[in-house]
Amino acid sequence: MAGFKKRAAAxxxxxxxxxxxxxxxxxxxxxVTSTMDSSKQSNVPPAKNGVGIDARGASFVxxxxxxxxxxxxxxxxxxxxxxxxxxxxxxxxxEQEFSTGKKICIIKAxxxxxxxxxxxxxxxxxxxxxxxxxxxxxxxx
Numbered sequence: 001m002a003g004f005k006k007r008a009a010a011x012x013x014x015x016x017x018x019x020x021x022x023x024x025x026x027x028x029x030x031x032v033t034s035t036m037d038s039s040k041q042s043n044v045p046p047a048k049n050g051v052g053i054d055a056r057g058a059s060f061v062x063x064x065x066x067x068x069x070x071x072x073x074x075x076x077x078x079x080x081x082x083x084x085x086x087x088x089x090x091x092x093x094x095e096q097e098f099s100t101g102k103k104i105c106i107i108k109a110x111x112x113x114x115x116x117x118x119x120x121x122x123x124x125x126x127x128x129x130x131x132x133x134x135x136x137x138x139x140x141x
Contacts, residue, residue, distance in 0.1 A: 028138055053134050058104040059097035061090055061121060065112035072113045073119070087124045108136035 056090065062075040074084040076093040084090045094105050105125060109118050 058106045059102045060106050063109040063113045065110040091124045104132045106134045
């Protein structure tokens with residue numbers, strides 16, 4: 001038995017560098033190929049709690065859904081106001097109402113309007129310094 005060599009002890013640690021590389025490659029792949037979809041429709045629940053706002057001292061912006069999935073209508077005022085062609089026109093309207101003392105803007109949107117469109121309007125109006133927002137909801141029956 002003199003001819004047998006003793007084997008060298010195998011490394012007790014495993015090299016995990018390739019596994020970490022694969023993990024980061026998969027992470028980067030999914031981050032690059034995924035999309036953020038802001039057009040998800042939200043099903044706004046009826047009001048449960050809260051205090052109503054006096055509508056006489058507020059300006060209104062109404063977002064009406066258009067059948068067939070077209071761009072929603074932006075209405076300056078309650079449902080019978082003038083239709084706006086873009087968000088900047090709505091912003092100018094709210095700024096004008098703000099200068100007359102209407103410090104609150106009530107956003108009303110149809111249930112079928114995507115939350116992304118409501119966020120777009122809110123983001124534009126948030127640039128007006130000192131304005132407060134309220135979202136119109138359906139009264140609990």
